[in-house]
Amino acid sequence: MSEDVLRYIVDYALSLGAKYAEARYQSDSTLVMIARNGRLITLGRSVNDGVGIRLIYNGVLAFSATNKLGRDDLIDVVRKAVDRAKALSHLVRIPVRFSDEEVGRGSYEVKALKGFESVSIDEKVKLLGEFHGRVVSSVKEVKIPTTYCEYVEHMQRKLIFNSDGGFVKGEVPRLSIMFSLVMRHNGKGSLQRLMHWGASGGLELLDRWSPREALEDEARNLEKVLIYGVEPPKEAVDVVMGSEVVGLMVHESAGHPMEADRILGREAAQAGESYVKPEYLGSFRIGSEYATVVEDPTIPGSFGYYEYDDECIKAYPRYLYKEGLIKEPLHNRYTAFMLRSRSNGSSRSMDYASEPLIRMSNTYLKPGDMSFEELIEDIDFGVYIKSYMEWNIDDIRWNQRYVGLESYLIVKGELRDAVRNPVLELTTSDFYSRIVGVDKELRFYPGTCGKGEPPQGIPVWFGGPNVRLSKIRLGGVTL
Amino acid sequence: MSKELLFINELVMGKLRNLYDELVVHTNEVSSVMIKIVNNDIALQHAQTLYTISLYLVKNRRTFVLESSTSNVGELLRLVEGLRDYAGMIQESELYAPLPEPKPYKPLDNLVDEKVVAYISNPTQLCELLINSAINEGAQRTSGTLKLSISSKALTTSNGFEGFERGSEVVAYLRAFRGDCSGHWAYGSRFLDPRSLEEVGRKAAQYSAVAKDSANVSPGRYDVILSPLVVGNLMELIASMASAFYVLSGFSIFMNREVGDRVASEDLTLADVPRDILLGSSTAFDDEGVETYDKEIIGRGVLKTLLHNSKTASRLGVKSTGNAGWISPRPWNISLMTGDAELEEMINEVRNGLLITNNWYTRLHNYVEGVFSTVSRDAVLYIRDGVVVGNAGRVRIADNLNKLLNNIVMIGREQYLIKWWEVTTPSKVPYLLVKDVNITRPFD
Structure with missing residues (x-):
């Protein structure tokens, strides 16, 4: 697909009276391998490419997608979009407009150091077998009835042209692995763990992640939790949240509520609204001095990496919360216009058939400068929650719950007995206000963030350091 | 349409039959329009015309799946060729069984509601119905979606099964707000029934108004x-x-x-x-x-x-x-x-x-x-x-x-x-x- 074809689509939309038009060619191709108990079930390929066209006509925002790429097909799609917009326009009370912006013309590309083709398929299949083997051989007293693994290589290409002169070309390869294990013990029941690895880049990531060793450690630690884990304390204690949990917490309770389309109610019937009101921006205190949350699409090698968004706006790091204050929401050109601001390049689409929406990229809590040992050294009695399985949060991103998996008691500044299933249920304000310390170990974890209608899953990273919360009550789960 | 999709299946089958031991071709065409309602306003009209082709391929009890939503036939065939090369490198599938022997099936009739077909090109009236049914019941603002679609699927297997279906679908949901309270309702069917759309708006609005006083419920x-x-x-x-x-x-x-x-x-x-x-x-x-x-x-x-x-x-x-x-x-x-x-x-x-x-x-x-x-x-x-x-x-x-x-x-x-x-x-x-x-x- 060339810029000329996209320009032709945009020009045609303008000729029909559209005030704004954009055409995005997007191609997503994957290789997926699925294994159960280390044995391959199937190997899949997918290729998904077409054009997404967005226009504003008579104040109606219209998005149309097609993978029929003939000239007549594309013209037909634009014409129908304009016809429907005409018919709908009398229902519009507030016409859709976009903020005036400097749109970019540029390209970006993530280069794989080791391309996906540099390792043979049989070697990759063997790897999945090794994952299972390492888990099974690293436990002694428990059984591993099932492991399940999905290995995905993904190549995404975008070519975007809009009527304001924006033209962007992007190419990002991504690798991700999901591994699930069920662990069972006679007398102690079972536990389950999902582990994820994901980043942009090529097969060099496998060397960096060392997934075999990580799985061995994980299985060994979880065996102790299952067999020897004690009930969480009933009284309020200091709680230290591990990076993995902190990353998820900031994604859910800082990233989502700071999406400006939620703040304006555009996701009300789907992913919900936000506790953040427009008047909170820049002034509302949500937490302590440690509550600084950054959103940065430009972290090299990240899962949510991009340099220009799908509206051709240059990406840069943003502060969502800064030293406890609510700062800058994630904007696209529509929300920027509505809130009299500027877009900060947050608009992304899952595939060609999806409307560009405000999405997170890589969200993290700012680390500090102390070590983990220093973070916990003066805790007399507390709990360290290193990983989780279950979590959820309400539709305004206020009331949330995280259920710990690998967790330990902290006694006189040291990690001691394993703890089983501690439940942290708290409000967003509670979380950010109770932070009394953060260590310097910033770690990131991958996720697929869901939003929109039709729903779109977008690759993101979330991360943070280990975080200490002052006196908080933990619950337990219903077995 | 049935002839067109089945013809494509036959074409693909003809090209690949000799390369694989077993083969299933599944083609799908979807035309849809979705209207997103936000605060009683039209936030988006979202239309799709998508054609997808999916293949299930078996070589020496190794199984492969190819999903595609592309008109790039060359790329598709390149991938299919590539998959065959993998057959010698990977192990037999953990879950393999031969394709079932084809048997006649009893088709389902009347899967298409022509009203859905008619409204796809202009769903304005239905959007008004959805919003107004909630407003008339006392809602102050409403958000939700109305989606209308027509889809066709054709399935052909290398051991002789051939099937085709075409159906319509309407999905509507609405969230109604009154002050800080909200209610929500939804409807999904192959058939468009304006009374059901009215019920979506009405019930959402009713639940937004049932209880204004807050009750403090302890865990x-x-x-x-x-x-x-x-x-x-x-x-x-x-x-x-x-x-x-x-x-x-x-x-x-x-x-x-x-x-x-x-x-x-x-x-x-x-x-x-x-x-x-x-x-x-x-x-x-x-x-x-x-x-x-x-x-x-x-x-x-x-x-x-x-x-x-x-x-x-x-x-x-x-x-x-x-x-x-x-x-x-x-x-x-x-x-x-x-x-x-x-x-x-x-x-x-x-x-x-x-x-x-x-x-x-x-x-x-x-x-x-x-x-x-x-x-x-x-x-x-x-x-x-x-x-x-x-x-x-x-x-x-x-x-x-x-x-x-x-x-x-x-x-x-x-x-x-x-x-x-x-x-x-x-x-x-x-x-x-x-x-x-x-x-x-x-x-x-």
Whole structure:
């Protein structure tokens, strides 16, 4: 697909009276391998490419997608979009407009150091077998009835042209692995763990992640939790949240509520609204001095990496919360216009058939400068929650719950007995206000963030350091 | 259209038949329009015309799946060629069984509602109906979507099955706000019924107004009435867990159960109903060309069957249930059998409890043991001695799926056709009353 074809689509939309038009060619191709108990079930390929066209006509925002790429097909799609917009326009009370912006013309590309083709398929299949083997051989007293693994290589290409002169070309390869294990013990029941690895880049990531060793450690630690884990304390204690949990917490309770389309109610019937009101921006205190949350699409090698968004706006790091204050929401050109601001390049689409929406990229809590040992050294009695399985949060991103998996008691500044299933249920304000310390170990974890209608899953990273919360009550789960 | 898709299938089959031992070609064409309503306004019209082709390929008992949504035939063929090369490098599939022998199937008639076809080009009137039905009932603002679609599928297998279907679908949901209170309702069917769209707006608005006074509900155990939206969300999870693939992969409460075990209250019957043409995923044949049939997953509280394709069926020594999915079987449409209770009777029955009208974000701590939680959204009505006394605000059900299934004590007498963001499998479900449900919220 060339810029000329996209320009032709945009020009045609303008000729029909559209005030704004954009055409995005997007191609997503994957290789997926699925294994159960280390044995391959199937190997899949997918290729998904077409054009997404967005226009504003008579104040109606219209998005149309097609993978029929003939000239007549594309013209037909634009014409129908304009016809429907005409018919709908009398229902519009507030016409859709976009903020005036400097749109970019540029390209970006993530280069794989080791391309996906540099390792043979049989070697990759063997790897999945090794994952299972390492888990099974690293436990002694428990059984591993099932492991399940999905290995995905993904190549995404975008070519975007809009009527304001924006033209962007992007190419990002991504690798991700999901591994699930069920662990069972006679007398102690079972536990389950999902582990994820994901980043942009090529097969060099496998060397960096060392997934075999990580799985061995994980299985060994979880065996102790299952067999020897004690009930969480009933009284309020200091709680230290591990990076993995902190990353998820900031994604859910800082990233989502700071999406400006939620703040304006555009996701009300789907992913919900936000506790953040427009008047909170820049002034509302949500937490302590440690509550600084950054959103940065430009972290090299990240899962949510991009340099220009799908509206051709240059990406840069943003502060969502800064030293406890609510700062800058994630904007696209529509929300920027509505809130009299500027877009900060947050608009992304899952595939060609999806409307560009405000999405997170890589969200993290700012680390500090102390070590983990220093973070916990003066805790007399507390709990360290290193990983989780279950979590959820309400539709305004206020009331949330995280259920710990690998967790330990902290006694006189040291990690001691394993703890089983501690439940942290708290409000967003509670979380950010109770932070009394953060260590310097910033770690990131991958996720697929869901939003929109039709729903779109977008690759993101979330991360943070280990975080200490002052006196908080933990619950337990219903077995 | 049928000739066109089947012709493409035949063309692909002709090109690939000699390269692979077994082959299934599945083509699909979808035309849809979705209108997104936000604050009584039209936020977006979203239209798609998509053509997809999916291939299931077997070489020496190695299985491959190719999914494509592209018109780039050259790229497609390159990938197919590449997959064949992999056959010599990978191991035999963990779950392999030969394609089922083709048999005649009884087609489903009348899957297309011509009204849906007509409104796709201009759904304005329906959007007005949806918004106004809520406003007329007192809602101050509304948000939701209306989606109309027409889809065609053609399936051809290398051992001689050929099938074609065309169907329509309408999905509408609306969230109505009055001050800080909100209500939500949804509708999904192959058929467009303006009265059902009106009901979506009306019920959403009614729930936004039922209880203005707030009620302070402490964490603890309550008897809980679940609306069809919540029932749809939880029963979709249960029915998905009946997929034999999920059972084999450790993502199911049925992993430690056998067919014939009691898994729920005696009154509960949960069925997969692919031949119910009211529901949007009704189909006469599955992705392996096996004729579908309606079946109880749980019948009067007893696990009757898992959902199978030919691979999982072969592994577990049973017959396919017509639920393929080439890799994972899945439910087509869900039906929860009615009881005889009116909603008012359920409310009268509750001494200290809640009516949860909507939920989202259902997550599991342990799929095998069924430890889960889900968060309410929209109205949660606090009930004392059979009377609604206030709105409890946002709470969480944090319990165990096995317990929940066994604690169902009353089932509504009316089924509602539900499909929306949190109920993606078309469902016919009533209200349920469940006793002794663990309700949590953050500690004060």
